[in-house]
Structures are given as structure tokens and as C-alpha cells.
Amino acid sequence: MKTDDIRESFLRFFEERGHVRLPSDSLVPADDPTLLFTGAGMNQFKDEFQGKGRYRTGLRRACTSQKCLRTGDLEKVGRTPSHHTFFEMLGNFSFGDYFKLEAMQWAWDLVTKLYAINPSRLVVTCYEGDDEAYAIWRDAVGIPTPRIFRFGEHANYWPADAPSSAPGGTLCGPCAEIFYDYGESIGCRRPSCDPSCNCSRFIEIWNLVFQQFMKQDDGSLKPLPLKNIDTGAGLERVACVLQGVRNDYETDIFAPIVAQVSRLCGKRPDAGVAERIRIHRISDHVRGAAFVIADGVLPGNKERGYVLRRILRRAIRDGHDLGLDEPFLHRLVPTVVDAMGHAYPELAARRENLGRIIKAEEESFLTTLARGSAILADRIAAAKDKGETTLPADISADLWDTYGFPFEITQQICEEARLSVDRAAFEADMERRQAGSKGGEQFGQVFDTSALAQVKSFAKPTAFQGYETDEAEATVVAIVADDHLAEEAPEGAEVILVLDHTPFYGESGGQVGDEGVLESPTARVEVTATSRAGDYVHHHGRVVQGTLRRGERVHAIVASDRRAAIRRNHTATHLLHWALRKVLGPHAEQAGSLVAPDRLRFDFTHFAPLTPQEVERVEALVNERILENSQVTATQTTLAEAKKQGAMALFGEKYGDSVRMISVSDFSKELCGGTHAERTGDIGLFTITSETGIAAGVRRIEAVTGHAAYRRVVEHEAQLDRLAEVLKAPRERLVERAEEIAEETKRLARELEKAKRQSFAASAGGGPFQEKGRFGDTVVIAGALEGGKPDDLRLAADGLRKKHPSAAIILGATGEGTASLLCALTPDLVKRGLHAGNIVKDAAKHIAGGGGGRPDMAQAGGKNPAGLQAALDSAVAALTALLEKPKP
Helix, strand or coil, rough: HHHHHHHHHHHHHHHCCEEECCCCCCCCCCCCCCECCCCCHHHHHHHHHCHHHHHHHCCCCEEEEEEEEECCCCCCCCCCCCCCCEEEEEEEEECCCCCHHHHHHHHHHHHHHHHCCCCCHHEEEEEECCCHHHHHHHHHHHHHHHHHHEECCCCCCCCHHHHHHCCCCEEEEEEEEEEEECCCCCCCCCCCCCCCCCCCCEEEEEEEEEEEEECCCCEEEEEEEEEEEEEEEEHHHHHHHHHCCHHHHHHHHHHHHHHHHHHHCCHHHHHHHHHHHHHHHHHHHHHHHHHHHHHCCCCCCCCHHHHHHHHHHHHHHHHHHHHCCCCHHHHHHHHHHHHHHCCCCHHCCCHHHHHHHHHHHHHHHHHHHHHHHHHHHHHHHHHHCCCEECCCHHHHHHHHHHHCCCHHHHHHHHHCCCECCCCHHHHHHHCCCCCCCCCCCCCCCCCCCCCCHHHHCCCCCEEEEECCEEEEEEEEEEEEEEEEEEEEEECEEEEEEECCCCCCCCCCCCCCCCCCEECCCCCCEEEEEEEECCEEEEEEEEEEEEEEEEEEEEEEEEHHHHHHHHHHHHHHHHHHHHHHHHCCCCCEEEEEECCCCEEEEEECCCCCCCCHCCCHHHHHHHHHHHHHHEEEEEEEEEHHHHCCCECCCCCCCCCCCCCEEEEEEECEEEEEECCCCEEEEHHHCEEEEEEEEEEEEEEEEEEHHHHHHHHHHHHHHHHHHHHHHHCCCCHHHHHHHHHHHHHHHHHHHHHHHHHHHHHHHHHHCCCEEEEEEEEECCCEEEEEECCCCHHHHHHHHHHHHHHHCCCEEEEEEECEEEEEEEEECHHHHHHHCCCCCCCCHHHCCCHHHEEEECCCCCEEEEHHHHHHHHHHHHHHHHHHHHHHHCCC
16 A cells, blocks of 8 residues: 555544644644644644544544654664654544544454455554453454553653653653564564563554553642543554554655665665665654755754754755765755645655755855864864863864864764764853754743633633724733733733734734733833734733733724834835845745834745846836835735635644735735735835845845835935045046046055065065074075064965075964964975965964964964964974985
């Protein structure tokens, strides 16, 4: 059975049993502070498990095939048959509806009847204290007792060890599992082998969690009034069993990727253990990276971006070790799309951008890898020379902080050199530097238990009225102060308020939240920010007058001038997006944005800096549309209808069945929940202030509109007037006059350089550079320039080598807190075996620095100018010792 058929038959099986088939949630969970990535099918149902969210509208049964990403077992990926970063979790869920009997019976029926797995190849487990589940396996399902195993809370409880270790307030319960048994000839071959053994004989294919308790502060388990079912079956593992292979990488969704990796590197997975691991790891990582990027994450140095970068760079390093020294991962994207695109059409829609983003990261990292590897090799050699067995933490931190060289790569290279690396010390060093570069899979606890999260249990979602008005009457349904629910808030209190209705827009979709005031008969609150969590709007502010009480009516007033500026900038971003695609091509997709009252920022996928002509053209197109004064309309419609009309769904966004489409005339249609101008003419003027690169394959444009754009024009006019005054030229001749001055400056610089060369060449034997010895026809020259620059040292060395046919030259210079060294040798000395790089590298120790270079010329820099003379003396001594040796 093909993997696509396995997925479809699972979902159809549960649809036939009253479940609502729901789409996979994004890998980037919305409004969930406890997760970095979606790691399980249950993540999108946290509210429903607690009797909130869609439970209130009647959702009792659901089934999904959920995209998941986990990095906790990253070291096992490629080494085992079934560990992955990205995988799909098949799941069926009950929210206070059916419970153990139905869940267990259906699971058994699906695997043995629909999937036709031989029951004799299956074993099951349950929690040792769950007699009910044991009886269902034995009596209702009819499984022989020798094939039922009972384990403790670590193996068969969710979360693991919850009865003894989970904090109070944790939803938990026992679980039961179904394992496939590959037989006694596989694994450890012990007669006593069971599913608790890690030998690979038994592979878990389905886990059924019975969420039935709330852990109390006193350690007891209180039964829940709403008992839930949460199951998860790994799609790749099920496919492995049904397709009769022993390894997930041999299934139909992995085999084409593995084959393409093999073709690119010219090696087969069975060529050796190391080759197999690397080929499998590349296959897994490129698939995972494609899905993460498709959900809107870009490579970076923090949080999700760092996790993605870490996955990509491990794969690139594996390719490097397989002989792939040029970018190759992007060439695997079409194969990934072919394998997964039927189930996930967003991959096919963004095939080109996925490849370009991955290629840009490859090119960036290959440069980093070459530079960082060379530096690390020197540091490893130095550590070994000193007899050290651990690489100093500051070295790995410097490599990451300065060069972007990942710690994991440092660790891998050090392990190959039999040198350990202290990760804890590295992380402590990075924390001191406030780099914020650690990525993780999850933070916080499984369920958000904050005061704001508790509001969902008693309050309906906030009704947003801000599309129609800037003012509204509302009731205060919750007051949160110091993360505690409060009945009232006195004057001076910092609060977060939830209202039943609001005109305030909560920050989302790149648009900042509104500011304004809330007024009641007894209090006044200044709202300084507005955020949102799902359908709940949070008003952050301070009580500046009186005492505000829960249940009071308030008059909510948005700062209208600020809102109007935000409207202009938001509509301008839509026009900018359209213009970029018009000028650059359809690959220019939004990759992030900021819509604020004073400016807008728009990130987009493109792989080269825009030329001045392209920037000018984009700006002109936007202003042309502004002058047309086109109508801006908002339409509520279905997602299918919006796509049919050509509306753009933004990179990484998740949309429900009902969407809001913003149309500007007939040329721009985007799905958007933000506030907008009524007509394009309301924007006034659009001016681009900068165009920069922010990541591999991602550009950023910043711009201003309306009053801010007008102020920018006024300021530029004043600057032009001042420039005309300073250059003593009319405005129409400013460019010509500036070119004349620039040419004169270049001429003077050339004359100065010529004078320096003549001065330096004449100074041997006098001035700053002195002869330190003669060895036949060879002269040793050394000296220092106070306040000199590295370029001055190169000029001096060139002049001295022209004057002396055979010379060994060591020069130095000092600046503010820095020192520079340069060693230069004439060709005859290089032929004798002298190496300028070795000379300068040893001497640099005296100035607390390092360096190197070619045999004929090398440089070094350091942070100890006081040691310069010692460095020069050391180099002269080294040269003297070499030149005193007889010529070979």
C-alpha cells in the first residue's frame, strides 16, 4: 500500500465513524507559547481537550494527519531505521465523547482488517495500573495474554512519569500501544525480548493516550469530568510495515530522495555504514527543511530559524563528507515535491522558492565552512600542542558568534580529532554574550496555564468591530494583573484586559496593535499595546484614573490618527508586494512584514540586491497606483473561492475555511485580516528608504507613506540646499561638483601613496626601519610605524623589496589598542624554504593575536600593542636562525 493510500484510508476510516477530518496544523503553531514547532497531532487540540475552543461549537471527534518536527533525537536520525526530524502523525481524537473501548477496538480493527497486518505479528502494551485497558485488550479485542505487556509510568503514561513527577495542574493519563514484531531473528535474539527492549525487533506503530486525570498539588490524580482520547500513529513507520521493508528510508516517500542523493554523490547507501548514515540523514533533513520553509520559517540565528539552519547545515556537512563540495541540497527539492506534493500542494506551489532559499543557505554556509574549518583546525592543533583534551569554550563561542560556524559542526570536527567540547560552557558563554542563538524543540509546559489562558474557560472569544469603527461600547470580562485574574484594578495598576467586544486591533499578520483609551464611569485606562491569542484580544495598559472593575461597561476608543497611518502603510505593503512581483517576477513572495504607524517593512524572497533602476521602478509603480485612487475592498469568502479568484495566500500562513480577501481594483488580491485604507489615494505618497539583505535569499524594503513620506521630502530638500551652500554650486550642478571633488581627492591620494613608497624605500638603514643583520647578500630589515595601518606596512614592504634583491623584512604598526605585523620575503628566500606565514604566526603571540599568509608575505593582528617590540625581536631572531643555516 502506498503511503498516500495509507494516509487517506486512515482518515476515511475515522470519518466513517463520525470524526471530522481536519487539515494538518502548521509546523509553526499559532498562539501557543509552549511550542517552538508542532511536535504531535494533539497540539492543535489543546483548547478542545480542556473544553474550550471548537469543543464549544460541537466538535467531539476529529482525525488528522499532522505535520510534525522534532529535534530531540537529532543524533539518531540516519542511524536508526525510524528516527526523523520531520514526520507525519496519524491521529484520532475524542473530546469528552468515546473512550478506551472504542479507541482500542478501532485501532485494532484498522491495523488488522483495513491494513491487513497479521495479528500474530502484533503485540500490545498498557500501563501496569490500568486494569481496564488490560481487560479490553484481552477480553474485548481478544488478544492472547502472552502478547499483552504491562509497563510502568515511564513507558506507558503521558506525560512520561506524570504520576510521580508532573507538577500540579497537569492533564495526564495512561496509554496503550501497538507494536509490530519483526520476529526472534531480529535484534538481540534474547528469548525474554519484549517491547521495552531497544534492539529494533519491536517497532511502535500506534500510541493511544487516555487523558483522564488532573494531577493535584498534593500528588493525587483527580479524575476529569471530560475524558479524552489522543492517539498517534507514525505514518512512516506504518508504511514501513505495510510495504514490507525494514527501514523507513526504503518506503515509497523516502526511496526516491535517497536514490537522488546517491546519484548526486555517486555512492550507494550500502557502500558502508558511514555512507548510509549520511545519505539517510541528508534525505531526512532536506525533506524536513522543505516543509519548515514552506510554513514560513527562514534560516537564521535564533529559535525556529536556528533549528532550520542547524538541520540544513548538518545535511550540507554530510554532503561535503560524501564529496559534494558544491551546493546540492536545492537539487533535491523537486524530488521531495514529487514525493510529498500530492498530499501537500503548498510544496509544489513554492517549489522554486524552496530551492532558491536552500541554495542561498548552502552557498553562505560553504563559505562559512571553509573559513571556520581552517580556523578550527588551527585551534585544535594549538590545543593538542598544549596537551589539552577539551577545546576551550570561548573558541566554539567565537566561531559561532563571529563566523556563524555552528556548535554542532565544531563538536563533530572535534570528535573526529579526539577532542571533547563542553556544550554547557559554550552555552554559558553564549548566554553572557546575549546571542540568543540556542534553538530548541519546546519550551514551557504542554498546556498554557497562565491567567490569560484561563480566560478561555469562562469567556467567549472577543468580537472584533475595528473594521467598521474606531469606537465601541464593551464589557470588561477579565482583568489580569501580575499574571493573576483580578476582580478590580486600582489607579496605577499595570493590567491586561479582555473585553467582550473591541475596536482595538490585536497585533498579528505583521500589523502592530492599536493604542487608545478605555473609559468607564469610574476609571480610565490608557491602552499602550494590543495583542491577540487566537480569537481573544488582549488590551495592555495602565489604570490612570479611578478603579476598574470586572463586569463594568467601558467606552473603547482607538487612537484614530495612529490607526489611519497604519491603514495607509498596510495597504501600501499590498501595493509594494504587487509591484515587486511585477518587476522581479512571481518568485518574490512575502517572507515577513511590519506595519507600524511611522513606517512599513517588507521582507521578500529574492536572491540578489535590487539595482537602483529596479528600486526606482518599484517605487514608481506603487505611486502610479496611489494616484489612480482605486477602491480597496474587503470580502469575506471561502478559501477555495478566494484562491479561484487569484488571491495570494501568504508564505507560511494557515487559513480556515472562511477568509478575508483584500482587493485593490483588479490587480491585487491577498488574504489579510488587517485594517486598510478605503482608497489607494489615501496613502498620499510612497517612498522607499532602504533595500537590504537580511538572510540568504531574503531581501528587505523599508518605506514610508503619507505624512512621514512628506517629511522625508522636506528634509531632503533642506539637505540639498545645505549641500549647495557647502559645495558652492547651484543645485543643478551638485553631482558634477561632487564628482570633481572626488576626482581631486583620488589624485591627492595617489600622490600621497607615491610619496609614502619613496619615503619607505629610502628609510632602510635609517628612520623607522633598520637593518638588523646581513647574511651574505641577504639583509634583515625590521621596524615599527606608530599609528601606521596595515596598508602602510604593505607599501613599505613593497618598496624595501624593490630596493633589496635579497631581503627578509619584518614590520609592525600600532593603533588604539591594536597591533599589526607583516613579514615579507624576496623570492630567493622562499626558494630556500623560508615561510613568511610561519614567522608572523609565531611572532603574533607577543601581541595576543594570530595570523598567517603566503610564503612570500603574511600578516597578523593582535590586541596587545605593548608587545610589538617583543614580537619584532622574536621574528628577527627566528629569521636570523634560519639565515645562519647553510644554504641547501
